[in-house]
Amino acid sequence: RVKADGRGSFHRYTDSLHYDSVRELTIETRLRKAIKDQAFQVKYQPKIELKSGRLIGFEALLRWHDKVSGLVVSPVEFIPVAERLGLIGTLGEWVLEAVCRDLLYWHECGYEIVPVAVNISVQQLMKGDLATTVRRIVRNTGVQASWLELEVTESCFIPEQADRIADILHALRMQGVNISIDDFGTGYSSLSYLRRLPLDALKIDRTFVTDVAHNADDARLASTIIAMAKGMGLKVVAEGIENKEQLSFLQRHGCHEGQGFMFAKAEPAKQVSQWLSEHWNPFEALDLQGGN
Numbered sequence: 687r688v689k690a691d692g693r694g695s696f697h698r699y700t701d702s703l704h705y706d707s708v709r710e711l712t713i714e715t716r717l718r719k720a721i722k723d724q725a726f727q728v729k730y731q732p733k734i735e736l737k738s739g740r741l742i743g744f745e746a747l748l749r750w751h752d753k754v755s756g757l758v759v760s761p762v763e764f765i766p767v768a769e770r771l772g773l774i775g776t777l778g779e780w781v782l783e784a785v786c787r788d789l790l791y792w793h794e795c796g797y798e799i800v801p802v803a804v805n806i807s808v809q810q811l812m813k814g815d816l817a818t819t820v821r822r823i824v825r826n827t828g829v830q831a832s833w834l835e836l837e838v839t840e841s842c843f844i845p846e847q848a849d850r851i852a853d854i855l856h857a858l859r860m861q862g863v864n865i866s867i868d869d870f871g872t873g874y875s876s877l878s879y880l881r882r883l884p885l886d887a888l889k890i891d892r893t894f895v896t897d898v899a900h901n902a903d904d905a906r907l908a909s910t911i912i913a914m915a916k917g918m919g920l921k922v923v924a925e926g927i928e929n930k931e932q933l934s935f936l937q938r939h940g941c942h943e944g945q946g947f948m949f950a951k952a953e954p955a956k957q958v959s960q961w962l963s964e965h966w967n968p969f970e971a972l973d974l975q976g977g978n
């Protein structure tokens with residue numbers, strides 16, 4: 687029995703190791719090629735003011751159209767690989783440039799611009815020249831820095847690097863770029879740490895929003911984060927709003943902004959033009975009242 691088990695698990699183990707390394711290898715080769723071929727697309731998910739349903743911003747979400755498999759690969763899968771391979775700098779710059787080009791286009795169409803939030807990975811932030819990169823891209827494309835917002839996940843905040851991170855964020859904020867903490871509640875940042883950072887908003891992680899209307903722990907957590915953010919003078923944004931129960935809980939607790947499939951999923955730039963041109967308000971289509 688022992689032998690059979692040992693043998694069985696040994697085989698399973700090597701099989702999965704083999705599988706993983708082969709998968710990583712192909713994803714690496716394909717990712718390098720995709721960066722060369724620019725096989726990426728930025729999609730935009732609307733951010734909604736929860737009192738009014740007004741469209742007040744977008745989050746830029748990266749998509750990889752993999753030609754080999756014909757599938758769209760999730761950033762959850764390829765961003766960590768890009769980081770490990772040292773490709774995140776190149777990829778991140780491409781995203782910033784693509785967003786700025788789109789912003790300029792919307793501006794030239796005469797639409798009233800709402801800010802676009804771009805996700806920044808730890809390594810991209812820690813490279814230290816992110817402020818310079820952003821300044822260059824903003825200048826070259828001719829957009830206003832205040833049209834950009836950067837989202838940094840809470841898990842980035844390695845205590846040993848606190849001073850450096852604060853410096854980098856300050857340099858960015860000095861240019862007029864807004865800074866949000868993404869996936870708030872999933873990391874370990876202390877209040878004293880957060881207080882030292884130049885922040886504009888906290889984004890409540892989707893995992894707390896999912897059951898907010900039915901799970902007392904999540905409800906307490908979400909309402910505490912909202913109260914805390916307000917106490918710190920920050921804007922609060924809820925991610926992953928999918929239904930009316932979640933929405934009305936967040937409205938009742940005074941959460942400022944939200945995004946989620948209930949309103950819209952991320953769509954290509956063309957759809958953004960449409961939304962901007964018609965002053966789209968999802969509350970009208972959903973037949974909703976404002977929060978108060």
Ligand code: C2E
Pocket residue numbers: 731746747748760761762765778781804805806807837868869892925926927928945946947948952
């Ligand atoms: P995130 O920044 O927390 O983005 C929110 C994710 O939740 C997005 O997944 C979005 O499509 C999804 N989402 C939005 N509303 C709902 C909803 O109502 N229900 C559900 N179930 N999901 C919802 P996505 O686009 O797959 O992105 C995953 C993560 O990948 C992002 O999490 C972000 O951390 C990262 N990411 C995306 N684009 C970039 C990028 O350009 N650069 C970097 N460094 N990271 C990126």
Ligand code: MG
Pocket residue numbers: 745805837868
């Ligand atoms: Mg984000």
Ligand code: MG
Pocket residue numbers: 868869889891925
């Ligand atoms: Mg998030």
Ligand code: MG
Pocket residue numbers: 869891892925
């Ligand atoms: Mg999240």
